[in-house]
Amino acid sequence: MPRARGFHALCFSFLCFIRVVLAIAPRDLSNFQGLYSCPVGASIARVSSVSQVQKVVKNAKKVKAIGVGHSWWRENFCASSSSLSSNEGEETTIPLGGARGMRYVGEINEREKTVKVGCGITIRDLLDSLEKKGYVLPTFPWYIDQTLCGAIATGSHGSSLKFGSLSSEKMLLEMEVVLANGELKRLTRDKDPELFSAFSVSVGRLGVIVSVTVRVEENSRTERHVKVMSAEELIEELDRAGKEFAENNFTVMESLMNRLDTTQSLWFLTRGSSKNAAWRATHVTRPKVAPVPGSPFYEAERKYWEKKRDAFVAANETPESAAQRSLGRFQERRWVRELDRNTDGSEISTPNVQTYSNIRFDRQPRRIERRGEIPSLGLAATSEMVAYLLERDWLPGPDFSKRDALVSQRFEMSYNAPDANMYDQYEVAVPLEKAAECAREVYKESGKIFESTGDTVARSGFRVPILLRFVSSEPENLLSLSYDGPKVYFNFEDYLKYRSPSASEPNAAFCLVSKVFHSSKCSHGRNHWGKTKDYKTLQSVAQPLHEQFKSNWCSFGCVAKQLDPDRKFESLFQKGWTWDDSALECGCKSSSSSSSKFTYDHVKCGEWCGGGSFAE
Numbered sequence: 001m002p003r004a005r006g007f008h009a010l011c012f013s014f015l016c017f018i019r020v021v022l023a024i025a026p027r028d029l030s031n032f033q034g035l036y037s038c039p040v041g042a043s044i045a046r047v048s049s050v051s052q053v054q055k056v057v058k059n060a061k062k063v064k065a066i067g068v069g070h071s072w073w074r075e076n077f078c079a080s081s082s083s084l085s086s087n088e089g090e091e092t093t094i095p096l097g098g099a100r101g102m103r104y105v106g107e108i109n110e111r112e113k114t115v116k117v118g119c120g121i122t123i124r125d126l127l128d129s130l131e132k133k134g135y136v137l138p139t140f141p142w143y144i145d146q147t148l149c150g151a152i153a154t155g156s157h158g159s160s161l162k163f164g165s166l167s168s169e170k171m172l173l174e175m176e177v178v179l180a181n182g183e184l185k186r187l188t189r190d191k192d193p194e195l196f197s198a199f200s201v202s203v204g205r206l207g208v209i210v211s212v213t214v215r216v217e218e219n220s221r222t223e224r225h226v227k228v229m230s231a232e233e234l235i236e237e238l239d240r241a242g243k244e245f246a247e248n249n250f251t252v253m254e255s256l257m258n259r260l261d262t263t264q265s266l267w268f269l270t271r272g273s274s275k276n277a278a279w280r281a282t283h284v285t286r287p288k289v290a291p292v293p294g295s296p297f298y299e300a301e302r303k304y305w306e307k308k309r310d311a312f313v314a315a316n317e318t319p320e321s322a323a324q325r326s327l328g329r330f331q332e333r334r335w336v337r338e339l340d341r342n343t344d345g346s347e348i349s350t351p352n353v354q355t356y357s358n359i360r361f362d363r364q365p366r367r368i369e370r371r372g373e374i375p376s377l378g379l380a381a382t383s384e385m386v387a388y389l390l391e392r393d394w395l396p397g398p399d400f401s402k403r404d405a406l407v408s409q410r411f412e413m414s415y416n417a418p419d420a421n422m423y424d425q426y427e428v429a430v431p432l433e434k435a436a437e438c439a440r441e442v443y444k445e446s447g448k449i450f451e452s453t454g455d456t457v458a459r460s461g462f463r464v465p466i467l468l469r470f471v472s473s474e475p476e477n478l479l480s481l482s483y484d485g486p487k488v489y490f491n492f493e494d495y496l497k498y499r500s501p502s503a504s505e506p507n508a509a510f511c512l513v514s515k516v517f518h519s520s521k522c523s524h525g526r527n528h529w530g531k532t533k534d535y536k537t538l539q540s541v542a543q544p545l546h547e548q549f550k551s552n553w554c555s556f557g558c559v560a561k562q563l564d565p566d567r568k569f570e571s572l573f574q575k576g577w578t579w580d581d582s583a584l585e586c587g588c589k590s591s592s593s594s595s596s597k598f599t600y601d602h603v604k605c606g607e608w609c610g611g612g613s614f615a616e
């Protein structure tokens with residue numbers, strides 16, 4: 001029956017076409033801004049179940065899980081062996097963000113205060129779901145539109161000296177992972193301490209995390225205190241904290257922990273030494289029972305907080321900030337209009353992140369030609385506009401839920417920012433005891449720029465404030481940036497890079513400050529795994545990874561060798577993820593404890609087990 005055969009042939013071609021369009025869609029594989037795209041030819045596996053993940057991993061030659069591409073490091077999220085082209089069909093990326101069947105939130109275990117979630121879920125979706133049941137994550141990042149598992153894979157964090165990063169042993173309790181051979185394995189801290197310590201911050205190098213069990217707590221009433229201060233005062237506070245930590249034998253005592261836990265600071269470098277160059281927010285959990293409205297106590301409290309808020313607003317008022325209000329309002333109105341156009345407008349304040357995640361992928365790549373169309377953060381006085389946009393998120397108040405008290409990026413900013421502003425985000429972790437010295441040096445260098453240009457640093461390179469956060473020590477995670485002690489994280493962004501005519505012209509002022517952060521003055525600030533790598537600076541001043549992580553680096557190599565002998569999960573960052581075979585042969589098997597297969601024996605085999613270089 002030729003007609004039936006013709007029909008089948010047509011169907012087959014159509015299916016092939018669909019496969020080509022859907023499965024091999026390299027334009028999708030870029031970060032959330034449409035930048036840092038993977039090599040042409042990489043295939044995308046759209047999965048909706050764990051068994052599908054297992055199948056894809058088993059059959060692939062090179063494979064990598066990603067969340068929603070909310071990072072800035074293509075070398076790490078591209079499943080590929082070469083940056084030039086990819087071997088079609090053999091190099092597969094599995095985007096989990098929003099994947100059907102993998103974005104579930106399990107029942108909350110109210111006794112243990114834990115919940116199991118699928119790795120397709122974003123943090124915003126999870127927070128929304130927990131909030132409905134009266135719970136919250138005890139700590140979460142400023143940015144919440146990435147997947148929870150993507151955040152865990154890169155050691156992402158909010159600010160907490162009590163709970164640490166999302167990968168800490170207090171936050172991350174269990175994982176289900178798909179290994180290179182397609183096996184599904186459940187890992188717990190107790191039963192698999194070595195594998196767990198490697199997987200907890202593994203940047204996609206060991207396998208695919210398909211579910212995690214994490215800590216939750218009641219979404220209690222929380223006060224937010226905001227202090228406006230000068231840059232000098234901020235540095236002094238860091239100095240005091242660092243000294244207190246060192247004097248107490250490098251232990252964070254309870255008083256320091258309570259003082260700094262959940263503390264975040266915005267440092268407007270552009271404001272120089274003005275009294276409101278830094279904002280510091282801290283949070284205090286309150287008793288569950290609220291005072292009765294109208295009662296004397298309630299009225300006294302209300303007046304107290306009104307005064308506090310007025311003082312905060314007054315302290316922030318500068319001629320620049322007043323001038324920026326109109327620009328800020330204009331920008332904001334545009335953003336809201338854009339959002340209305342792109343969604344049905346029904347869920348602006350509590351968006352359905354699943355829809356959002358899909359849109360995110362379907363709309364890739366964000367067209368880079370659009371940069372500069374909208375009055376954007378590239379403008380010189382941007383720092384002040386950002387202040388305007390953030391101000392409302394940093395107001396003091398007595399009666400937030402913890403979900404609202406801890407500052408997180410609002411949806412409309414998150415949604416529109418990539419279209420309005422191309423930028424790179426960097427973040428380094430600096431030892432608590434070194435943070436003051438580091439900040440002082442940054443301040444000094446930025447002052448030099450100011451003097452040499454006769455202008456503000458805003459014009460020469462900085463657009464947005466530096467965000468400071470505190471993260472506790474995490475010896476339990478091999479590649480946690482705070483494995484060897486608590487860290488102050490400094491987040492800074494380059495808004496000029498994509499606005500210069502060549503888009504690659506170096507932003508001199510920015511590079512200068514970045515250099516300080518990676519230098520010995522900042523104890524060679526370690527790079528956040530999910531953020532931009534300033535390769536030039538890294539090669540000249542930073543330490544290679546094996547020096548940063550010492551024998552932990554080698555133990556991670558032992559796990560990688562054992563679980564992924566064919567190096568399937570290696571990415572474009574091959575130079576960095578390389579270990580010396582003979583060193584691992586010697587060190588991985590020889591641990592004194594017989595049950596240990598993965599702890600590298602550096603006493604017997606030496607510290608060096610292969611370089612983790614940032615050479616391009």
Ligand SMILES: Cc1cc2nc3c(=O)[nH]c(=O)nc-3n(C[C@H](O)[C@H](O)[C@H](O)COP(=O)(O)OP(=O)(O)OC[C@H]3O[C@@H](n4cnc5c(N)ncnc54)[C@H](O)[C@@H]3O)c2cc1C
Nearest residue numbers: 067068069070071141142143146147150156157204209530
């Ligand atoms: C605007 C913005 C603000 C940010 N703010 C913060 C912040 O406040 N604090 C902070 O710490 N970080 C912050 N980040 C960094 C962000 O949390 C990380 O880059 C995070 O990894 C992004 O998550 P994703 O789901 O998009 O993962 P992707 O970017 O898609 O992947 C990142 C890495 O994780 C791996 N990975 C992802 N999912 C899995 C999985 N299921 N199994 C195994 N490996 C996986 C990938 O292979 C890749 O190497 C911010 C990022 C953005 C874009």
